[in-house]
Amino acid sequence: MTGGRLSRRSALGLIGAAGAVGVTGGFAAGAARDDDAEPQESVVPFHGKHQSGITTRVQQHLYFASFDMTSTATREDLKSLLADWTDAAARLTQGREVTTEGATGGGPYKPPDDTGEALGLEPNALTITFGFGPTLFAADRFGLEKKRPKELVELPSFAFELLEDRFSGGDLCIQACADDPQVAVHAIRNLSRIAFGRAQVRWTQLGYGRTSTTSKSQSTPRNLFGFKDGTANVFSNDDSDLATWVWADGSDQPWLAGGSFLVARKIQMLIESWDRVRLEEQEAIVGRDKGRGAPLSGGSEFTEPDFDVVSTAARGPAIPMDSHVRLAHPTQNGGARMLRRGYNYVEGNNDLGQLNAGLFFLAFVRSPEQFVGVQRSLAKDSLNEYIRHIGSAIFAVPGGIRAGESIGSGLF
Amino acid sequence: MTGGRLSRRSALGLIGAAGAVGVTGGFAAGAARDDDAEPQESVVPFHGKHQSGITTRVQQHLYFASFDMTSTATREDLKSLLADWTDAAARLTQGREVTTEGATGGGPYKPPDDTGEALGLEPNALTITFGFGPTLFAADRFGLEKKRPKELVELPSFAFELLEDRFSGGDLCIQACADDPQVAVHAIRNLSRIAFGRAQVRWTQLGYGRTSTTSKSQSTPRNLFGFKDGTANVFSNDDSDLATWVWADGSDQPWLAGGSFLVARKIQMLIESWDRVRLEEQEAIVGRDKGRGAPLSGGSEFTEPDFDVVSTAARGPAIPMDSHVRLAHPTQNGGARMLRRGYNYVEGNNDLGQLNAGLFFLAFVRSPEQFVGVQRSLAKDSLNEYIRHIGSAIFAVPGGIRAGESIGSGLF
Ligand code: HEM
Ligand code: HEM
DSSP: OOOOOOOSTTHHHHHOSSSOOOOOOOOOGGGOOOTTSOOOOOOOOSOSSSOSSSSSOOOSEEEEEEEEEOTTOOHHHHHHHHHHHHHHHHHHTTTOOSSSSTTTTTOTTSOOSSOOTTTTOOOTTOEEEEEEOGGGGOTTTSSOGGGSOTTOSOOOOOTTOOOOGGGSOOSEEEEEEESSHHHHHHHHHHHHHHHTTTEEEEEEEEEESOSOOSSTTSOOOBOTTSOBOOSSOOOTTOHHHHHHHTOOOSSSOGGGTTOEEEEEEEEEEOHHHHTTSOHHHHHHHHTBOTTTOOBTTSSOTTSOOOTTOEETTTTEESSOTTOHHHHHSGGGTTTOOOEEOOEEEEEEEOTTSOEEEEEEEEEEESSHHHHHHHHHHGGGOGGGGTEEEEEEEEEEEOOOOOTTOOTTGGGO | OOOOOOOSTTHHHHHOSSSOOOOOOOOOGGGOOOTTSOOOOOOOOSOSSSOSSSSSOOOSEEEEEEEEEOTTOOHHHHHHHHHHHHHHHHHHHTTOOSSSSTTTTTOTTSOOSSOOTTTTOOOTTOEEEEEEOGGGGOTTTSSOGGGSOTTOSOOOOOTTOOOOGGGSOOSEEEEEEESSHHHHHHHHHHHHHHHTTTEEEEEEEEEESOSOOSSTTSOOOBOTTSOBOOSSOOOTTOHHHHHHHTOOOSSSOGGGTTOEEEEEEEEEEOHHHHTTSOHHHHHHHHTBOTTTOOBTTSSOTTSOOOTTOEETTTTEESSOTTOHHHHHSGGGTTTOOOEEOOEEEEEEEOTTSOEEEEEEEEEEESSHHHHHHHHHHGGGOGGGGGEEEEEEEEEEEOOOOOTTOOTTGGGO
């Protein structure tokens, strides 16, 4: 292997306007990727006030993993795991291999440290974001009872949900986002290997075709119902919104300062049923038009919905009382908002030939109450006929770190 | 929706050197995608001497579907289905919606023709490739007994395989490849809807991070064992190789002229076991070095392997007798070669936390014997300890068509 390189050429154009994004100019020869790859992507800094992957412009692909600590793991194991994960994540996000030895540098007589499938791939804006589930703080486990944020408790149950254990919960989570799925998969795979004996994968989720943006300058992608998703989001260039709705201030637990709560919901979408609904009805269910994403009260995509507008055709409110957008809107939820950062998923077909597909909903909130309130309000949502929540998890996402620090070191 | 546009700007750079690729300059207003998308990708022509998606430079993502005709479907149904699929595929590959009415143009009182999730996305080099399975030609089904290519029979069974019905077989297949997974998923989903009442999905496969290239100018990607995959392929710029190894001449069945056979194998890779193998052993199993992909007999990636070179360290042939590359190489298989065009897949984890992941192996061959011979020779492959074939299918891929013709019309 010869020295790798990382071009600045196309980096800025690809990253766009959203979020704090930097570019590294090269890296140590021992850690270099092989040299026949087209330079095409840039690096999102791992260190900073907040973890990356929250306000970072939404990458094309997600690989998400929930972990449980093994039954024999100790407090020391947890501490060392977080330290090891931190080191590895800092390297991986720069497009390096997981250790200096990497995939081929450790000599012939041992299994390589790095599994190698990302050799030759650019960093692809990889971000790695860590979170801690409520079970990690349980009594008699790691002595973390006093470090649990008061609000970090299991979510209450909601109308219509059909949760499955195999898609729910977890002591720890890692969200890996990148513009190449192989880069995200490689990151989780190598972090799982590092965890061996200390933590093991509980469930994972692959997602693509993100369903939100973190800025209006990225065009709004569509979910699998064909609607623009992410129009009314908390955007990453609005520091005051972020302070109000996303970042925890650490007044409860200092280690959570600059962090957030992450709510993950695996939502199956009944695609075939939806596809038989007439356009008018689809739009009434969502509360926006399908082509442009404008609210049914009029205007264009980013016009604020006006819930008082009456439609003579609909013989009632233009944005129906049971529409998703009305029920989810801040004005119906004591002002509550959230930063949505979800991904579509497609996982083949069931025995009836129907798509196993849906939305892996991810929201970052300053308080889980923001999600709970909106999700309760959605009990009346006419969308419920076409979706089913089948997985659920909540994690406290610690703040960002400086080089040399470990993620979550404030726990100990 | 306003008129769409399709930029020529970056098209040539993105498509690269492989295969016959053109660019369209725009399309009818009624069929236009909405106008806030960044133009970023070009169109691969659907019409031509061969179907696209075979020698086309390998796109980043695959969505593959196998279909069965419904139990009540008639010969007329099959014929009309192929005609409808052809029309839709010609539109979809150009970045249009599935009909002129599309996702929003059919008025409020009916379900939209197009499911809409690709609105605003560029064509992303979408190719749609059709194939016919052996069961389609069975007696007492569609009167196609005499149209069956002699070689289109179920594959024999092979050592070590553990095939599952739910990943195998099918009357028809559609391979959709694109640089955005949502575009490939959208294509298959809308083609499945068109099939309603005539054919239904049997199984599907999502793949990413392709494991081959069709030209040496694309850098060779890696499979999930971390090795370069696709180094020694039949390349699309070598017409004489293609004529010898890929394109059927139609001497058996005229409708197959310019077509090929497609062998699909879903191969589970035992990732965790592999990851514990030392580097030397991994390289001995493959027969190439991991970093550069060079044969163990020496040289660089594209150096021809020399099976006579002896290694004193290995106390035997430098490329071991039971290595994958030796056993798969043409010199060990009566010269036989194939055009490999596979994709990696990752489908979460099993109950033990192990990755469900592997290679969706796709090969285009002039005769299935090319695959059968090599696969038999691989019975001695030391790779078999780390892989398991769990799905299998074979299809005859008809030749390409001109505008106005229907795929497979030569069957009737
Ligand atoms: C498969 C399930 C879901 C689908 C298909 C869906 C779809 C949509 C669509 C199309 C919009 C309008 C465009 C936009 O502003 O993004 C929207 C808005 C929104 N959704 Fe959902 N959504 C789903 C689940 C959820 C869940 C579980 C929550 C939270 C509990 C949620 C919260 C919101 C919020 C807060 C908005 C913005 C409302 C506004 O301020 O106007 N959605 N959703
Ligand atoms: C998960 C299963 C497999 C893995 C991991 C794998 C991996 C590899 C690798 C790393 C190479 C060397 C680089 C290259 O030339 O592409 C290779 C070559 C090759 N493989 Fe496989 N392969 C698998 C299955 C198969 C199967 C099922 C076949 C066909 C029956 C096949 C046929 C070939 C051929 C023909 C070559 C080129 C050999 C040469 O001409 O040097 N492989 N494979």
